Amino acid sequence: MADQPLASPPAPAPFREPLVFVDLETTGANPVRDRITEIGIVEVSAAGVTQWSSLVNPGIPIPPFIQGLTNISDEMVADAPPFADLAEEVLGRLKGRLFVAHNARFDYGFLKNEFRRLGLKFHATVLCTVKLSRKLEPQHHRHSLDALVERHGLYDEHRHRALSDARLIHQFWDRLHGKYAPEPIWAAVETLTQRPKLPPHLPPEALDDLPELPGVYLLYGQEADGEPLYIGKSSNLRQRVFSHFSGDQKDARDTAMAAQVYRVEWRETAGELGAMLLEAKLLQAHRPSLNRHQKKGGELCAWQLVQEAPGDFRPRLVLADELDFGRSPDLYGLFNSAKEARNSLKKIGDAHHLCHVLLGLEKQRPGKPCFGHQMHNCKGACCGKESLSQHSARLMAALAKLKIKEWPYAGPIGLVEKDDFSSTTDLHVVDHWAYLGTAQREEQVWEILQQQGSRPAAFDQETYRLINKAIAQGAVEVRELTPPVQPA
Numbered sequence: 001m002a003d004q005p006l007a008s009p010p011a012p013a014p015f016r017e018p019l020v021f022v023d024l025e026t027t028g029a030n031p032v033r034d035r036i037t038e039i040g041i042v043e044v045s046a047a048g049v050t051q052w053s054s055l056v057n058p059g060i061p062i063p064p065f066i067q068g069l070t071n072i073s074d075e076m077v078a079d080a081p082p083f084a085d086l087a088e089e090v091l092g093r094l095k096g097r098l099f100v101a102h103n104a105r106f107d108y109g110f111l112k113n114e115f116r117r118l119g120l121k122f123h124a125t126v127l128c129t130v131k132l133s134r135k136l137e138p139q140h141h142r143h144s145l146d147a148l149v150e151r152h153g154l155y156d157e158h159r160h161r162a163l164s165d166a167r168l169i170h171q172f173w174d175r176l177h178g179k180y181a182p183e184p185i186w187a188a189v190e191t192l193t194q195r196p197k198l199p200p201h202l203p204p205e206a207l208d209d210l211p212e213l214p215g216v217y218l219l220y221g222q223e224a225d226g227e228p229l230y231i232g233k234s235s236n237l238r239q240r241v242f243s244h245f246s247g248d249q250k251d252a253r254d255t256a257m258a259a260q261v262y263r264v265e266w267r268e269t270a271g272e273l274g275a276m277l278l279e280a281k282l283l284q285a286h287r288p289s290l291n292r293h294q295k296k297g298g299e300l301c302a303w304q305l306v307q308e309a310p311g312d313f314r315p316r317l318v319l320a321d322e323l324d325f326g327r328s329p330d331l332y333g334l335f336n337s338a339k340e341a342r343n344s345l346k347k348i349g350d351a352h353h354l355c356h357v358l359l360g361l362e363k364q365r366p367g368k369p370c371f372g373h374q375m376h377n378c379k380g381a382c383c384g385k386e387s388l389s390q391h392s393a394r395l396m397a398a399l400a401k402l403k404i405k406e407w408p409y410a411g412p413i414g415l416v417e418k419d420d421f422s423s424t425t426d427l428h429v430v431d432h433w434a435y436l437g438t439a440q441r442e443e444q445v446w447e448i449l450q451q452q453g454s455r456p457a458a459f460d461q462e463t464y465r466l467i468n469k470a471i472a473q474g475a476v477e478v479r480e481l482t483p484p485v486q487p488a
């Protein structure tokens with residue numbers, strides 16, 4: 001039994017911020033396969049309450065069971081506009097408002113997918129009235145809309161149609177304000193929506209358009225044309241950026257970020273590989289102060305095996321600054337400093353009984369074997385007890401695991417990364433382990449390659465690792481790129 005059956009409409013809740021109470025009817029429960037058949041929106045703004053609703057032609061048949069439930073038939077939606085024709089209107093009504101719905105994940109998920117199919121971005125702070133009811137009235141076990149209708153004496157004529165149910169949720173909201181003071185209600189809203197407090201210098205709308213898509217974000221400080229303070233990547237930009245500024249478990253870096261950030265920029269990518277490649281490229285270019293970097297003074301280096309005499313291979317330390325690692329053969333590494341390279345070679349040498357003199361780790365004393373040989377660790381290549389070619393062969397085998405892969409293609413390639421949902425495709429242009437850029441259209445590929453022509457991109461350890469892994473795992477399609485023939 002209802003507490004207040006068919007009571008007069010509740011007094012309106014005091015206005016605090018713009019709200020939209022949303023309800024949808026659909027062809028089923030699957031937001032990917034099913035479609036919206038009706039949208040109902042009750043908007044609460046400072047100016048008052050307005051309502052809007054429309055039937056939507058879903059483009060697919062409505063199952064008889066659903067027709068019975070929603071009272072929306074195929075005939076009713078046959079002449080209704082498709083979602084594409086309503087999208088801008090709906091977006092305008094929802095944007096920048098707290099999105100309130102019953103089982104909000106359902107309605108929010110459906111709308112997000114419909115927008116995404118059209119290439120439109122939509123996101124909102126979402127308040128679920130099931131959760132709100134449970135939070136404020138935990139003594140009750142049932143929080144379905146039917147239960148709330150009964151418990152709070154809500155009424156609307158066309159129960160189960162979209163606008164009618166949106167009105168019921170709105171009535172529920174007003175009813176709560178008749179029953180409780182605003183503070184506990186809004187405290188519950190803040191807890192349930194987990195709205196982060198934005199950093200003090202960031203304009204309130206700065207993050208409104210952050211998409212829930214993969215990409216790279218850059219945080220900037222006060223100077224208008226300064227370098228970024230921090231660069232990061234995520235498969236969900238919105239979630240990741242907000243996570244820096246929310247939560248009580250802030251680390252020191254997040255605190256510094258929140259205090260210093262004045263501006264946030266982002267670049268969307270079709271997938272995670274693109275985000276990682278772009279992040280590596282931007283980190284290398286900008287070296288932002290709040291990112292963790294390799295130790296200062298570090299220089300990327302490797303061992304290169306050089307044939308000094310027929311069959312006699314010796315390791316030579318080479319720096320990425322001086323040699324293009326993407327185009328040089330017989331490299332082993334990588335190391336972040338000469339010291340690290342030497343330590344690693346020494347360890348491998350000792351494990352494989354190689355000669356420190358031949359490895360260049362110890363000076364040859366005239367007429368004497370190396371120290372290791374006296375300790376029975378070196379097999380004696382330094383004093384004729386092992387041939388130089390045999391020592392070289394053992395050295396190559398010992399270093400094999402560290403070998404830097406030589407570029408296996410004739411020239412540049414494209415790594416194809418697709419986002420099936422929004423049907424965007426990124427083509428990451430890569431040459432000799434260097435990431436040159438990402439193209440969405442064919443002609444961009446050649447622009448990227450032409451720009452690159454004069455100056456090869458620097459070898460980057462992280463980029464090498466990412467490309468190598470993506471190709472080895474077969475995670476992306478590889479397309480060999482042959483430049484168009486230039487007119488003579």
Ligand SMILES: [Zn+2]
Pocket residue numbers: 354355356357358369370371372373378379380381382383
């Ligand atoms: Zn020796």
